[in-house]
Amino acid sequence: MSNTPATAAVLVIGDEVLSGRTRDSNSGYIAQYLTNIGIDLKEVRVVADDEAAIVEAINALRARNxxxxxxxxxxxxxxxxxxxxxxxxxxxxIDHDPRAVxxxxxxxxxxxxxxxxxxxMARIPFGADLIANKVSKAPGFRLENVFVFAGVPSIMQAMLDEVxxxxxxxxxxxxxxxxxxxKEGDIATPLGAVQKAHPGVAIGSYPFVDEGGFNTNIVIRSRDPEALAAAKAAVEAMLAGLR
Amino acid sequence: MSNTPATAAVLVIGDEVLSGRTRDSNSGYIAQYLTNIGIDLKEVRVVADDEAAIVEAINALRARNxxxxxxxxxxxxxxxxxxxxxxxxxxxxIDHDPRAVxxxxxxxxxxxxxxxxxxxMARIPFGADLIANKVSKAPGFRLENVFVFAGVPSIMQAMLDEVxxxxxxxxxxxxxxxxxxxKEGDIATPLGAVQKAHPGVAIGSYPFVDEGGFNTNIVIRSRDPEALAAAKAAVEAMLAGLR
Structure with a gap:
């Protein structure tokens, strides 16, 4: 394990997501998977089935992650x-790859x-490693730091498990x-003070609506369990002080 | 109405989506809304609560849409x-805006x-127009071609209705x-021929899994109802010919 966490981006390719016809669930799945293994997902992009758009996104995202x-x-x-x-x-x-065939x-x-x-489906860019897939057999592939997965969730998940x-x-x-x-507005200033006093954690504030009207979830995140516990205690003390 | 369709991008800002904790539903809602009024959504990006990432995405996406x-x-x-x-x-x-206050x-x-x-919440960039919001009153705003909405879905939807x-x-x-x-693989070649014969439509092929195994939805899209009907008939004739 390195001290600098690995970073990642997800590129979702598909007109059907941009038209609103299909809801993308793959990026959320990958997000949770990466969070669980300590890799920071920095960006998700959705682009159309358009070569120029795909090429540009691939080159931008692979360079910085x-x-x-x-x-x-x-x-x-x-x-x-x-x-x-x-x-x-x-x-x-790119050509038909004998291993994929x-x-x-x-x-x-x-x-x-x-x-x-x-x-x-056996057309694979030169130099790529194949990613086996137990569901449909048609492989994905990896070229340098780019992993190319299917869009069908069950196949995408099998490929992610593989790599x-x-x-x-x-x-x-x-x-x-x-x-x-x-309400978020009632805790914003003291919550900002807690964040300032606990720079080793990231404190997010997420409003939602419940039966009583607006309410707030406070999420504290850190790689350091002690810093996390201290910040959580500070948030709870702040909230108790308001009542 | 202009002959060249307007294009759009959506920028979702929020750590909680990238951590996989929250599933973004706003981009799908906006996608459907734009499709219904004939605006082409070209790209969706999700970035973290990070100023440099947000600034870069805003400038890239507002320039090209x-x-x-x-x-x-x-x-x-x-x-x-x-x-x-x-x-x-x-x-x-940027400063507190008297209208927002x-x-x-x-x-x-x-x-x-x-x-x-x-x-x-009343801090608004200079030169922006406010976007009223009946749910929480705190406004969004528009600066040139950039519309800034809340993340809470009910408020976001109210702002979209407003603009x-x-x-x-x-x-x-x-x-x-x-x-x-x-199965997609059984219809790929004849479907490609239908697409070639009907260049005025976009034919998408979307595999899914049902009780009988892999199946395929074919989606045909066009702004021209006659071209759409002709392509649909050609797809149906192609499928009937395979049986």
Whole structure:
């Protein structure tokens, strides 16, 4: 484990999310997974099935993060352009990969089933490592620090499970949640003072509406359990002092 | 209505989404709203409560889209830094805005309730127009093509309703969905041929898993109802030919 936590970005590729037709659940899943292994997710982007947009996002996000995870666009149809976009972003070639063809042949032993469309799923940028997938056999791949996953949640999760153990896990960020039973505006100033007195933790304030009207969840996060406990106690003392 | 559709981006600001603790629902809501009024959502980004990240995303997204909508980070607490970040992105000053103070005074007639924290919600970048909000009274604001909304969904939705009629609505993108009852890999090549023959529509293919295993939804989208109907008929004929 390194002292500087690894960082990550997620790139969700898909018109259907931008049209509002489909709700993306993959980024939330990856977020929780990374939080659990101590990697800081810094950014999520959703872009359309548009090569220029995908290439630009890949290059921006891979340059500034330890890892980039993409989801979507690696299926057999004409609108699946992620693999070609990754090859373009890296400036490398792409072709049918014999290892990937062999994986597909395992699933489709009948030659007629391994048609032109399905063979598109074996198009892998040069230099990439394959990411096996037990659900559908069609692999994802890794090129340098970019992990290319499917968009179907069950397949994406299988691929993440496959590569998870290879990631540079760090010290997990611990969190405590305190329900304030107070409106955000009534605790803002004293809460800011608690944050100032506890610089080793991050204190977030999240308003929500319940049967009594506006209420607030206070979430305290830190990699240091003692700092976390001290800040939580300070938040609780602050809230008790208001009653 | 202009011939070139307006475009938009959404910037979700909030650590709690990146930690996986909270699922963002605002971007999906805005996506559907924009689709209904014929505005093309091009990108969604989620960034942390970090001024440099917010400023960079605001400037990138406002430059390349007709509109940018931000959600989150305009409450009364220390972690609410969106208004200051917008001011910084535009290079303008920021201070308590008398119009915003008056709105808050309406909700908090008792001077003791309009404390330092709540007054933070009246800090508005110079030159911005306020966006009223019937739920909590604390306003959002618009600066040039950037609309700054709250993160609480009910308040965000009220703000979007407020500004919706001022947006450059376009011709709505119509869509038809066809359940293929076939695996994506079995229809990929003929579906690609249908897309090629119908360049005026966008045909998307979305695999999903049902009780019979992998299945596919085909979604056809176009602003032209005749082109849409013709492409849908071609997709249905293609599927019938496979049976």
């Amino acid at each position: 330890t890892y980039l995870f993409t989801t979507g666009g690696i299926g057999p149809t004409h609108d699946d352009i992620t693999a070609d976009s990754v090859a373009k972003a890296f400036g490398v070639g 062999a994986m597909l042949r395992e699933r489709f032993p009948n030659a007629a089933d391994l048609n032109e469309g399905r063979l598109r 998870g153990p290879t990631l540079a896990a760090g010290v997990k960020v611990l969190s405590e949640s305190v329900r304030a039973d107070a | 007709t509109y940018l909508f931000t959600t989150g980070g305009i409450g009364p607490t220390h972690d609410d830094i969106t208004a200051d970040s917008v001011a910084k992105a535009f290079g303008v000053g 008056a709105m808050l005074r309406e909700r908090f007639p008792n001077a003791a309730d309009l404390n330092e924290g709540r007054l933070r 919706g009629p001022t947006l450059a609505a376009g011709v709505k993108v119509l869509s038809e969905s066809v359940r293929a009852d076939a």
